Amino acid sequence: EPADVIRARRMAYYKAMAEGPKPSVAVVEDVDYPNCIGAYWGEVNTTVHKGFGMSGALTNGVMRDLGDLAPGFPVVAGSIGPSHGFVHVTELGTPVEVFGLRVNPGDLVHADRHGALVIPADIVGQIAAAIQKMQDTEHLVLGPAREEGFDFAKFEAAWAAFEKART
Incomplete structure (x- = not known):
């Protein structure tokens, strides 16, 4: 493609x-996967x-500069390496697939160091209560386990609860 077309698409992306x-995260599918060689991140x-003002990025592509990434901007990527390719935007605002996860524009994505998932829109209103229940339930074991004198008998009682x- 002509350089001006590539530049225009890049600027439209930015x-x-x-x-x-x-809040938002950038979800970028590297179409060279699994043979990615260009580090965008x-x-x-x-x-x-x-x-x-974005919160992070999710990609199946390559990331680099680990010691120099913007603080507090997590990136979940497919690999780490130098950039030896011509990285450029080919499409914008279209559904993408990153490691089998289909993400559509506007989807709610949860990502952490363990991976990512799309949260279905119909359960968004239930998330806060589900997180609170999970934390309360885990505290039944974690609370006693962190106390002085924790032993198997206390574990057994905590685990039953x-x-x-x-x-």
């Missing part, structure tokens, strides 16, 4: 990231996206 609703793009709360 404009969408800057002006999109927040590094010091420059994490800093730019964080500057736009934990199992009862989960069923």
Whole structure:
């Protein structure tokens, strides 16, 4: 493609990231997967996206500059390595697939160091209560386990309460 077409698409991408609703994460499918060689995510793009007010990124592609990433801007990526390719935007605002996870524009994505998932819109209103229940239930074991004098008998009682709360 001509350089001006590639540049225009790149600028449209950055404009969408800057002006999109927040909080948000960038979900970028590297179409070269599984043979990715170009690192899109590094010091420059994490800093730019964080500057736009975004919260993080999810990609099946390569990331680099681990010691220089924007603080507080997590990236879940397919691999780590130098960038030896021509990284450029090919599409914007379309459904993508990252490690089998289908993400559509506007989807609610939860990601952490263990991976990512799309939260179905019809259960969003139940999430706060589900998180609170999970934390309360785990505390039935974690609380006693963190106390002085924790032993097997205390664990057994805590685990019984934990199992009862989960069923």
